[in-house]
Amino acid sequence: MGQLLSAKGLYCERDERVLFQDLEFTVNQGDILHIKGPNGSGKTTLLRRIVGLSAVVEGEMHWPEPLSQQSGRLSAELCWYLAHRPAVTLLQTPLENLAFSLALHNVIPKQEELWHALETVGLRGYEDVPAGSLSAGQQRRVALSKLYVNVPSIQLWVLDEPFTALDVQAVAQLEARIEQFAEAGGTVIMTSHHGLKHTAVKWLELGGKQA
Numbered sequence: 001m002g003q004l005l006s007a008k009g010l011y012c013e014r015d016e017r018v019l020f021q022d023l024e025f026t027v028n029q030g031d032i033l034h035i036k037g038p039n040g041s042g043k044t045t046l047l048r049r050i051v052g053l054s055a056v057v058e059g060e061m062h063w064p065e066p067l068s069q070q071s072g073r074l075s076a077e078l079c080w081y082l083a084h085r086p087a088v089t090l091l092q093t094p095l096e097n098l099a100f101s102l103a104l105h106n107v108i109p110k111q112e113e114l115w116h117a118l119e120t121v122g123l124r125g126y127e128d129v130p131a132g133s134l135s136a137g138q139q140r141r142v143a144l145s146k147l148y149v150n151v152p153s154i155q156l157w158v159l160d161e162p163f164t165a166l167d168v169q170a171v172a173q174l175e176a177r178i179e180q181f182a183e184a185g186g187t188v189i190m191t192s193h194h195g196l197k198h199t200a201v202k203w204l205e206l207g208g209k210q211a
C-alpha cells in the first residue's frame with residue numbers, strides 16, 4: 001500500500017518549552033500509528049497540526065494527492081478527526097448529531113444506516129435524548145458513531161484519546177473497528193494512554209523512540 005503522509009523536521013515550542021524537534025515519520029495506507037507520550041508532551045498539538053488546525057508546529061508535512069488540497073494541507077473531506085473533547089452538540093439528539101456530522105462531509109446516509117450506527121455504539125433507545133443529558137461515555141459514543149457508518153470517501157481517521165470514558169466492552173469494540181478499518185486499507189493516526197493490542201500498530205513516542 002502507498003505512502004499517505006511523510007513528515008520531516010517537525011518542531012514545536014510552547015511557552016519556551018520545546019515539546020519536540022527533528023521529528024520525522026511516515027504513515028502508509030493501512031497503518032495504525034499510535035502516538036504515545038506523557039501528559040503535555042504535545043500529542044494533541046501534533047494531531048491538530050496533522051489535520052491542519054494548528055500552526056504552532058514548524059516543519060514539512062507532505063500528503064499525496066488526492067489527500068492534499070492545493071495548499072498542500074490535508075483535505076478535510078477525506079478524514080474524520082475526533083478531538084479530545086467529543087465534538088457533540090448538546091442540544092441535539094444522537095441521531096441529529098450523527099446526521100449533522102455526515103452532512104458536513106456531504107454524506108446523506110439512509111435512515112437505516114444511522115440507526116445501525118447508533119445501535120452498534122449502544123445508543124438505541126437514546127436516539128431522541130438531547131446529548132447534554134447523556135453521560136460522558138454516552139457522549140463519547142455519539143462522537144464515535146460516525147466511525148460505524150460506511151463512508152467510502154473517508155481514508156483517514158485522526159483520533160485523539162478515543163477510548164476516554166468508554167467502558168471495557170466499548171473499548172474492545174472500538175479497537176476491533178479500528179483494526180477492521182485499517183485492514184480494509186484505511187489509515188488511523190491516534191493518541192491513547194491505553195495500549196492497543198493490534199500487532200500491526202506502528203508507534204511514535206514524543207521525545208522518545210520511533211518504530
Ligand SMILES: Nc1ncnc2c1ncn2[C@@H]1O[C@H](COP(=O)(O)OP(=O)(O)OP(=O)(O)O)[C@@H](O)[C@H]1O
Nearest residue numbers: 014015019037038039040041042043044045046084
Ligand atoms: N493553546 C495553547 N496555548 C499555549 N500552550 C498550549 C496550548 N495548547 C497546549 N499548550 C501546551 O502545549 C503542551 C502540550 O499540550 P498537548 O495538549 O499537545 O499535550 P498532550 O500530549 O496531548 O497531553 P495529554 O496527554 O495531557 O492530552 C502543554 O504543556 C500545554 O500547556
